[in-house]
Amino acid sequence: MEITSLTNSKVKEWTKLKEKKYRDITNTFLIEGDHLVNEALKRGIVKEIISIDLSFLKENIPFYLVTIPIMKKISDQVSISPVIAVCTKIPEKPINGAVCLLDNIQDPGNLGTIIRSAVAFNIETLILSLDTVDLYNPKVIRASEGMLFNINIIRKDISTSLKELKENNYLIYGTDVSKGTNLKTLEFPLKSAIIIGSEGKGMDEYLKKECDSLINIPLNNNCESLNASIAASIIFYEMRN
């Protein structure tokens, strides 16, 4: 189908997906660009393809040929993407393998980068606290480089998740900048779950009490702490590599 009017109802519908509220209501989200659309096609979650170019036409998937102003209106980026797709949110699976829990991560770039590193270093399950930034925020998807399609991501209350992990014999690890065991000396069992605290405050004291062990990464005295996505990635690297 061809759409040329900026006020077309489909265009309005797509534009609304920039907001979390509408992503939640419709259970869908947008992705931009060749690479991400191909990753989503592999996962079979593409509902609609929107493009200025017929070459993105796929069998059995509704296709909308649109104008550049329409692409600009729907897009989250400054430079125009050749293709945008509406996708169905990825279903959550049960907890499995090495786990990372994110407590109140606010920066979409950090969440996306953590997802990318988690896939790189074989973390199987990522649990997002209820107050962590939306997984389907366009900046998260972009920073993840499409890796959100390759890992089980669950949004769940941290306390409930910890209870479930403990019942399943997981060892819970936290991070601490001033005390804890040096990361280099730790041996992680397969059933390990690591908690990463928020950017501003680090890990909450009440969560530290839930941990079997606290991890410390020794830092130069001039530097108080690492960026949350860096700390998470270095721990993943040591855990599963």
Place this chain on the structure above:
Amino acid sequence: MEITSLTNSKVKEWTKLKEKKYRDITNTFLIEGDHLVNEALKRGIVKEIISIDLSFLKENIPFYLVTIPIMKKISDQVSISPVIAVCTKIPEKPINGAVCLLDNIQDPGNLGTIIRSAVAFNIETLILSLDTVDLYNPKVIRASEGMLFNINIIRKDISTSLKELKENNYLIYGTDVSKGTNLKTLEFPLKSAIIIGSEGKGMDEYLKKECDSLINIPLNNNCESLNASIAASIIFYEMRN
């Protein structure tokens, strides 16, 4: 001195510092917030303090009491900072200790995060290629958490830098996602220099030829590469920790 007019010449001068061109002409830059201003004061590079609050007054440093609209105009952030300072750019020192060369890093968040991790893991010198994002970009400073004051940062052509490093008996390391030696098995001498390539393309082939050794971080097959700041930080962690 008190300033209330948005069209005051000092306000215009400060606002211009949002642009690289004016930072270069005046050899100054802006920093925002309590934490960064304190770090800059320790380094003795603060030229002027601008605030809505007299509590930020310091002896021997020109102080400007301004209005909230003026702070909003100068600021790079959405939420208002209580204090902004004009600083003199930090002088470059000769190459020393462990070195990292950044080739064409474009994302200010990545550069800031690399600076923060470099300080954390005792990298002494950071060399920025001429086409790497401006060190004094407000987003770089913010992501560095003020760590740019605690490391020697040099902007210099990569080829000239490599020549100088080799003359000083440095071993040059590059990164390679498909070949190279596993990072975990490497022992780095003190005179090590690691090159980090740009976000999009990774390391240039011509630079790989300049390296004594290529480093590989083994990744899951689903993940092509790590974010540049993550790769750099994991290498720093292994190099100097």
